[in-house]
Amino acid sequence: MKKTSSPFIRNARKDSGSALVIALTFSCIITFGIAGILPLVLTDWKLSSRISGQEAAFSLAESGTEEAIWAILEFGEEESAWTSNGWNESVNGKYWYREWNLSDYGEIYELDDNRVASFRVLTEKVGNTVNTVNIISQGIVTGGKNVAKDYRASRYIETQFNRLNPFEDGAIARDQLDFNGQPTFDSYNSAIEDELNWGDFTRTENVTIGSASTSASDIQLGNATIHGDLKTGSSDDGSESVRGNAQVDGVIKYDEEIELPEVPQPDTSGSGWLNQL
Amino acid sequence: MKYRSNTIILKKLRHILAILVMCSALPLFIPQADANGNNGNSGNNGNNGNSGGGGTTIGFNDGSTTYYHLSSLTLSGDMTIEGPTVMVIDGDFTVGNNLLTISPYGSLVLYLGGSLTMNGQGGLNNEGIPANAIIYGTHPESDTDSSITLNGNSGISAVVYAPNVDYTSNGGGNSGATLGAVIAQNITFSGNPGPFLYDEALKDLQSIFESYNLNNYKLMKNGSTEPSEAMAEIVNSNNYDALFSSLFDD
Numbered sequence: 001m002k003k004t005s006s007p008f009i010r011n012a013r014k015d016s017g018s019a020l021v022i023a024l025t026f027s028c029i030i031t032f033g034i035a036g037i038l039p040l041v042l043t044d045w046k047l048s049s050r051i052s053g054q055e056a057a058f059s060l061a062e063s064g065t066e067e068a069i070w071a072i073l074e075f076g077e078e079e080s081a082w083t084s085n086g087w088n089e090s091v092n093g094k095y096w097y098r099e100w101n102l103s104d105y106g107e108i109y110e111l112d113d114n115r116v117a118s119f120r121v122l123t124e125k126v127g128n129t130v131n132t133v134n135i136i137s138q139g140i141v142t143g144g145k146n147v148a149k150d151y152r153a154s155r156y157i158e159t160q161f162n163r164l165n166p167f168e169d170g171a172i173a174r175d176q177l178d179f180n181g182q183p184t185f186d187s188y189n190s191a192i193e194d195e196l197n198w199g200d201f202t203r204t205e206n207v208t209i210g211s212a213s214t215s216a217s218d219i220q221l222g223n224a225t226i227h228g229d230l231k232t233g234s235s236d237d238g239s240e241s242v243r244g245n246a247q248v249d250g251v252i253k254y255d256e257e258i259e260l261p262e263v264p265q266p267d268t269s270g271s272g273w274l275n276q277l
Numbered sequence: 278m279k280y281r282s283n284t285i286i287l288k289k290l291r292h293i294l295a296i297l298v299m300c301s302a303l304p305l306f307i308p309q310a311d312a313n314g315n316n317g318n319s320g321n322n323g324n325n326g327n328s329g330g331g332g333t334t335i336g337f338n339d340g341s342t343t344y345y346h347l348s349s350l351t352l353s354g355d356m357t358i359e360g361p362t363v364m365v366i367d368g369d370f371t372v373g374n375n376l377l378t379i380s381p382y383g384s385l386v387l388y389l390g391g392s393l394t395m396n397g398q399g400g401l402n403n404e405g406i407p408a409n410a411i412i413y414g415t416h417p418e419s420d421t422d423s424s425i426t427l428n429g430n431s432g433i434s435a436v437v438y439a440p441n442v443d444y445t446s447n448g449g450g451n452s453g454a455t456l457g458a459v460i461a462q463n464i465t466f467s468g469n470p471g472p473f474l475y476d477e478a479l480k481d482l483q484s485i486f487e488s489y490n491l492n493n494y495k496l497m498k499n500g501s502t503e504p505s506e507a508m509a510e511i512v513n514s515n516n517y518d519a520l521f522s523s524l525f526d527d
Contacts (some may be wrong), residue, residue: 003457013366015331046520057323066344069489069494072489073488073489087348088524090524092513095439095511095512096510097524097525099525120521120525121519122496122512122520122524124508124511128511129507129511130481130482130483131481131483132485132507133489134497134505134507134508134511136421136504136508136512136517138517145370147289154518156498156499156500156501156502156517157496157499157500158496158497158498158499158501158504158505158508159494159495159496159497160487160494160495160497160507162482162494162495163486163488163489164484164486165480165482165484165486166438166460166484166486167438167458167460167479167480167482168457168460168480169368169457169458169475170473170475171444171458171459171460171464171473172459172460172464172465173460173461173462173463173464174441174460174462174463175459175462175463176463176464176465177463177464178322178463178464178465178466179465179466179468180465180468181288181466181467181468181469182469183446183466183469183470183472183473184472184473185472185473185474185475186473186474186475187474187475187476187477188456188474188475188476189476189477189478190405190406190407190408190476190478191477191478191481191482192478193405200307201405201474204477206475206477207473207474207475208475224466226454227498228475256414260440260460261440261486262413262415262417262418262440262441263388263413263415263438264415265361265365265388265390266363266365266388268344268346268365271342273344273345273346273365274343274344274345274346275337275345275346275347275348276327276347277327277333277345277347277350
């Protein structure tokens with residue numbers, strides 16, 4: 001006698017086969033998905049670790065620059081002060097250099113993930129260049145999680161620190177420029193003139209005339225001729241009203257902040273001062 | 278009595294001595310004519326100020342600096358500054374129809390508390406190197422009486438930093454000129470004065486302001502291993518990696 005399955009059992013077998021196929025299909029999709037995404041995730045992970053290292057190196061380099069600025073203001077041209085505070089003099093005698101490690105600052109620069117940090121600074125000697133000091137700072141981060149064993153992030157920052165030189169321009173008024181008639185403004189360079197004859201110079205057309213005033217009406221140029229730039233503390237309203245009838249060969253610079261500190265009278269109480277010619 | 282007679286003799290001796298001293302000092306107070314025929318006083322006028330003239334020469338060309346603190350100064354004859362000179366003038370400085378010349382070894386740093394007035398054909402530092410004559414106005418902001426004024430054909434070749442007083446050029450002729458740089462409260466040019474010529478060499482003038490200013494802090498390079506031109510010259514290298522490795526023994 002032939003055995004026959006009931007319709008219920010036949011349907012059940014069909015269903016379990018379909019479920020298996022569906023499960024296998026989903027498993028394949030998930031496996032392929034993970035296999036495809038995993039490298040991307042790992043790359044992203046490594047990249048973020050490296051970016052984090054670079055950011056830390058940048059911050060460290062900034063710290064180095066701040067250390068240099070502090071030393072410049074504190075030690076100035078006093079060489080013994082530099083050397084007694086851990087700075088080394090370069091062979092050519094033009095700059096100082098020094099290195100700081102994480103351990104110098106304890107928790108302040110303690111980085112996570114077993115990273116080791118340091119920064120190095122190289123600063124030009126005060127007085128080597130007139131009115132400027134150039135600084136190079138390097139921030140370094142080594143090691144950490146999710147990076148190669150010999151991972152090292154390094155970042156350099158070069159900055160220039162300037163002393164205020166009020167004579168970088170030609171004629172600067174704290175308040176008003178008031179030109180009547182037809183004055184001419186130009187420039188020359190006494191350092192390159194072969195022979196200095198009063199009034200007979202090679203014109204270089206690089207003068208700057210300006211006012212620190214924030215009011216455009218404080219600049220009255222009349223019919224002046226300016227072979228160079230015009231500088232003003234006022235804002236640009238698009239009208240170029242500061243120019244008036246004047247000829248300005250260069251550009252008009254707006255919103256200029258011009259610092260004009262007072263000069264104190266020197267102390268003349270010493271014995272070396274003569275009170276007659 | 279004996280004591281009295283001795284006292285009288287001593288007084289007479291002092292009197293004679295005083296006359297001798299006055300006679301020996303007399304030539305200093307006699308106005309002398311300079312090469313241009315101008316009369317001027319050379320010597321001390323005490324609290325009434327100083328007059329320089331008669332071809333006055335001050336300073337030493339051996340490099341040593343001479344310091345003067347004067348109540349005022351009127352230049353009624355030509356004057357030559359032979360060496361580095363620092364001058365503090367509490368009051369006014371007036372230059373007549375004369376020249377104040379600064380020799381190749383000389384320089385003038387003038388701290389002025391009053392007005393500077395130049396008249397006629399007067400000239401200050403007429404050699405055309407403004408950095409050799411620096412004028413600092415020490416006036417407080419409340420000073421409304423002082424000024425720096427060029428009249429006639431007078432010319433000036435100097436660096437003027439006087440942020441609390443007015444600078445006025447009332448030139449009527451082309452020979453009067455301003456060479457150098459001017460910082461003042463108000464700057465006025467009237468008529469048709471000689472040209473204003475800025476000396477570009479002043480960009481490298483040593484600043485009077487000792488402190489470095491945090492506002493003048495510029496980022497030159499960020500993330501590059503190649504130094505700027507200025508820095509390359511200082512460190513004698515074109516590559517930071519190589520330079521830092523050699524300095525810090527990497």
